[in-house]
Amino acid sequence: MTAPPLAARRKPPRKTLARIVYHAVMLTVSAIFLLPFYWMVISAFKNNAEIFARPMLWFPDPIRWENVADLFTRPDFPFLQQFLNSCFYAGMVAVGTCLSCSLAAYSFGCLRWRGRNFVFGLTICALLIPPIVTFLPVFLGWSKLGLKDSYWPLIAPYFLGDAFYIFMLRQFFLGVPRELMDAARLDGASEFRIWWQIVLPQVKSALVIVGLFAFVYTWHEFFTPLIYLQNREDFPLSVGLFTFRSQRAAEWSMAMMGATFTALPLLVLFLFTQRFFRQGLATKGF
Amino acid sequence: MSSVTLSGVRKLYGIHEVIKGIDLAIEDREFVVFVGPSGCGKSTLLRMIAGLEDVDYGSVMIGARDVTELAPARRGVAMVFQNYALYPHMSAYDNLAYGLRRAGMTAAEVDRRVRDASAMLQITELLGRRPKAMSGGQRQRVAIGRAIVRQPEVFLFDEPLSNLDAALRVEMRTQIARLHHDLQATMIFVTHDQVEAMTLADRIVVLNGGRIEQVGTPREVYHRPANLFVAGFIGSPAINLLKAEVLERDGRALRLRLAGEVECLLPGLWPGVRGGARVTLGLRPERLRPDSGAGPLLSGVVTLAEHLGGETILHLDGPQGRLTVKTPGESPQGIGDRVEVAMDLAEAILFDEGGQRID
Numbered sequence: 322m323t324a325p326p327l328a329a330r331r332k333p334p335r336k337t338l339a340r341i342v343y344h345a346v347m348l349t350v351s352a353i354f355l356l357p358f359y360w361m362v363i364s365a366f367k368n369n370a371e372i373f374a375r376p377m378l379w380f381p382d383p384i385r386w387e388n389v390a391d392l393f394t395r396p397d398f399p400f401l402q403q404f405l406n407s408c409f410y411a412g413m414v415a416v417g418t419c420l421s422c423s424l425a426a427y428s429f430g431c432l433r434w435r436g437r438n439f440v441f442g443l444t445i446c447a448l449l450i451p452p453i454v455t456f457l458p459v460f461l462g463w464s465k466l467g468l469k470d471s472y473w474p475l476i477a478p479y480f481l482g483d484a485f486y487i488f489m490l491r492q493f494f495l496g497v498p499r500e501l502m503d504a505a506r507l508d509g510a511s512e513f514r515i516w517w518q519i520v521l522p523q524v525k526s527a528l529v530i531v532g533l534f535a536f537v538y539t540w541h542e543f544f545t546p547l548i549y550l551q552n553r554e555d556f557p558l559s560v561g562l563f564t565f566r567s568q569r570a571a572e573w574s575m576a577m578m579g580a581t582f583t584a585l586p587l588l589v590l591f592l593f594t595q596r597f598f599r600q601g602l603a604t605k606g607f
Numbered sequence: 608m609s610s611v612t613l614s615g616v617r618k619l620y621g622i623h624e625v626i627k628g629i630d631l632a633i634e635d636r637e638f639v640v641f642v643g644p645s646g647c648g649k650s651t652l653l654r655m656i657a658g659l660e661d662v663d664y665g666s667v668m669i670g671a672r673d674v675t676e677l678a679p680a681r682r683g684v685a686m687v688f689q690n691y692a693l694y695p696h697m698s699a700y701d702n703l704a705y706g707l708r709r710a711g712m713t714a715a716e717v718d719r720r721v722r723d724a725s726a727m728l729q730i731t732e733l734l735g736r737r738p739k740a741m742s743g744g745q746r747q748r749v750a751i752g753r754a755i756v757r758q759p760e761v762f763l764f765d766e767p768l769s770n771l772d773a774a775l776r777v778e779m780r781t782q783i784a785r786l787h788h789d790l791q792a793t794m795i796f797v798t799h800d801q802v803e804a805m806t807l808a809d810r811i812v813v814l815n816g817g818r819i820e821q822v823g824t825p826r827e828v829y830h831r832p833a834n835l836f837v838a839g840f841i842g843s844p845a846i847n848l849l850k851a852e853v854l855e856r857d858g859r860a861l862r863l864r865l866a867g868e869v870e871c872l873l874p875g876l877w878p879g880v881r882g883g884a885r886v887t888l889g890l891r892p893e894r895l896r897p898d899s900g901a902g903p904l905l906s907g908v909v910t911l912a913e914h915l916g917g918e919t920i921l922h923l924d925g926p927q928g929r930l931t932v933k934t935p936g937e938s939p940q941g942i943g944d945r946v947e948v949a950m951d952l953a954e955a956i957l958f959d960e961g962g963q964r965i966d
């Protein structure tokens with residue numbers, strides 16, 4: 322059989338038109354979403370006058386690179402220290418969430434014990450309790466322990482599990498063949514070793530997703546560090562940036578530069594881990 | 608190697624009793640096959656021997672040791688799973704070595720054992736590959752290798768050939784039989800495939816509803832099934848079960864009347880069988896022969912003819928119900944043909960009204 326001539330293999334005009342419309346819509350929507358981000362970035366490289374100039378300057382001219390140096394050297398805004406605080410805070414929460422939630426999810430999804438479903442039900446019920454309800458007793462508890470002005474109250478709870486992530490990971494764990502764990506038991510592995518060496522590698526993408534979600538959520542977390550932390554040097558960026566904006570309301574370019582550098586790590590993180598996001602969406606819809 | 612003894616073993620899931628008191632003694636170096644329909648408890652029983660399921664009542668002995676409460680790894684058993692259960696993120700080498708490392712063996716000893724087992728199973732060239740880069744047969748051989756390296760007292764196989772295609776099944780079956788011969792190991796094999804059971808087993812354990820129906824050699828369970836269940840379950844195509852009434856004792860034979868007013872003489876003494884008793888006559892498909900002229904005749908219309916090359920299986924619909932006839936070679940009969948078949952009653956099996964075999 323001979324191949325059809327090139328002209329015959331061309332897409333019909335209606336299909337081509339549909340593709341053009343589809344891409345036009347997608348580009349427009351993307352532009353709408355990107356516009357605030359673009360505005361933030363270009364404003365970071367302008368001075369106040371240029372930011373509010375009319376007509377609007379769509380590209381900074383000149384590009385004020387000195388704003389970058391200014392951000393990292395200002396005595397009234399310890400940006401670098403707060404950036405490191407945020408990395409520590411979000412990183413520890415991500416690690417704690419992954420460890421504690423995967424352990425709990427392993428127990429709920431892979432082990433059989435009396436009352437398991439009841440306890441799992443209770444855990445899920447915890448999702449229904451608004452955090453603000455438990456906030457005051459928890460705050461008083463940490464105060465009594467003398468750990469109020471530290472990262473302990475911000476990080477430690479995440480090493481004790483989170484109902485949503487436990488539920489999410491359990492769904493992934495249920496998909497791991499039971500025979501793998503049985504084989505490991507016959508090979509003499511303890512339950513802890515089975516969790517660590519056999520099961521976790523099978524749900525790597527889910528674990529990365531949980532870690533990323535926890536990291537991103539914590540990176541933006543504002544209320545809890547605002548309540549527990551007192552010193553400017555201890556603030557994470559979310560609170561630090563807010564405090565700076567409150568005290569230096571007129572310095573828009575500095576606020577935008579701070580916001581740009583705050584958003585940058587998340588962008589880089591997503592670029593390197595989007596494969597896992599796609600896998601997670603494809604497998605379990607998260 | 609060791610014997611395995613199960614005494615009064617029971618298993619409950621909530622209020623459901625899935626294993627209802629099993630007593631079984633498996634000899635050292637014996638190859639025992641558990642067969643039965645889906646849900647009969649054969650895999651559960653195997654997992655109880657492995658220690659992967661708790662024994663609610665009774666005990667499991669391996670050799671002279673009571674292992675009922677022992678952890679799986681301390682029982683001296685190795686298991687091959689239906690879906691291979693190879694660790695997907697590890698190479699074949701690491702899959703084989705994992706259990707040995709857990710047992711605290713030196714790297715040199717681990718390497719020696721892995722190399723020996725892989726040479727025996729001809730999987731040396733696969734050692735660097737991960738399971739996803741192997742075919743089903745290769746994965747199965749690696750899974751068997753993982754069991755061999757541990758040098759267990761008892762090998763447990765949980766339907767290990769179910770996921771393989773027909774040709775590979777035959778090849779792996781032969782390999783497992785050879786392995787049993789070479790290792791002289793005690794092996795327990797779970798399957799629902801009768802051909803596997805008949806070809807591999809020293810003894811077959813037929814299970815139904817969590818109970819043992821019969822334990823015997825393949826010849827025994829085929830030719831002398833303990834009851835109607837075993838008779839119906841063992842053998843492919845299935846045995847013909849014909850309802851009959853005992854008319855009278857005629858010398859050293861029983862005169863039976865089958866449906867359709869067919870009468871026949873069943874040779875044998877049959878003590879305890881009285882005239883008027885309702886019985887079931889069991890005849891294997893190869894004991895019915897089209898138009899052979901020898902023996903009493905049954906007739907039926909062909910509803911399906913399976914031409915398998917070396918033999919033909921005819922499914923008939925007649926006054927006695929459905930009949931299955933196995934004849935050697937090609938049979939000229941086709942669908943819709945009326946066929947007369949002769950019964951070879953020398954190998955007939957008789958069951959009483961309760962379904963138990965009458966000797």
